[in-house]
Amino acid sequence: MQSKQHWEKVYETKTPDAVSWFQPHAQLSLDLIKATGVGHDAGIIDVGGGASTLVDDLLAEGYTDLTVLDLSAVALHAARQRLGERESEVRWIEADITTVELPDNRYDLWHDRAVFHFLTEPQDREAYVRTVFRSVKPGGYVIVATFAEDGPVQCSGLPVMRYSADELHDEFGEAFTLLQHRKETHHTPAGAVQQFVYCYCRRASS
Numbered sequence: 309m310q311s312k313q314h315w316e317k318v319y320e321t322k323t324p325d326a327v328s329w330f331q332p333h334a335q336l337s338l339d340l341i342k343a344t345g346v347g348h349d350a351g352i353i354d355v356g357g358g359a360s361t362l363v364d365d366l367l368a369e370g371y372t373d374l375t376v377l378d379l380s381a382v383a384l385h386a387a388r389q390r391l392g393e394r395e396s397e398v399r400w401i402e403a404d405i406t407t408v409e410l411p412d413n414r415y416d417l418w419h420d421r422a423v424f425h426f427l428t429e430p431q432d433r434e435a436y437v438r439t440v441f442r443s444v445k446p447g448g449y450v451i452v453a454t455f456a457e458d459g460p461v462q463c464s465g466l467p468v469m470r471y472s473a474d475e476l477h478d479e480f481g482e483a484f485t486l487l488q489h490r491k492e493t494h495h496t497p498a499g500a501v502q503q504f505v506y507c508y509c510r511r512a513s514s
């Protein structure tokens with residue numbers, strides 16, 4: 309099954325709060341985003357945001373330039389429905405992150421929780437990193453969370469890559485400085501435990 313079909317089916321058959329990656333609040337992501345110190349008018353993109361509540365909390369915190377990108381139209385629709393009138397304050401992009409063309413030097417902050425780890429082919433990871441490099445401003449921040457070395461080998465029934473903080477940072481290379489990394493134990497709605505690693509990097513300013 310093609311990746312898009314897989315994700316559409318997942319979101320057609322499960323409510324957003326029943327998927328294994330559901331968090332009522334993406335608290336660690338929010339804490340790391342706030343720790344960057346970017347202003348409320350900073351360009352922030354949540355890549356593979358799906359139906360995550362991160363965008364709700366960023367709007368509530370006063371961030372005004374938000375983009376959510378995802379492969380799944382159904383997931384984006386669920387997030388827009390949940391936001392009600394405030395959905396118009398967000399840019400929604402239905403696209404594959406390995407092929408999308410995003411504007412150059414557009415974002416101050418790139419966030420991805422549990423998307424990069426699905427890229428098991430080196431050429432897809434290289435395409436992803438090229439897009440980060442082009443679309444994140446010099447001096448901008450990149451927060452990427454994947455399953456950790458001791459995390460599960462599959463997510464949503466698909467094989468994933470698992471990373472230590474250093475391995476994850478290595479995928480991005482020297483143009484990105486690793487500022488901080490954090491582990492998180494995620495409890496799925498079904499009661500399983502999953503280890504995540506979050507890398508918080510900064511793109512060199514020139």
Ligand SMILES: C[S@@+](CC[C@H](N)C(=O)[O-])C[C@H]1O[C@@H](n2cnc3c(N)ncnc32)[C@H](O)[C@@H]1O
Nearest residue numbers: 315329356357358360378379380404405421422
């Ligand atoms: C495990 S979910 C994580 C969702 C969200 N980031 C969160 O933490 O709640 C992975 C998401 O990535 C999306 N996705 C998977 N592959 C993608 C790709 N190549 N491009 C864009 N989105 C993708 C899926 O549709 C899904 O919403």
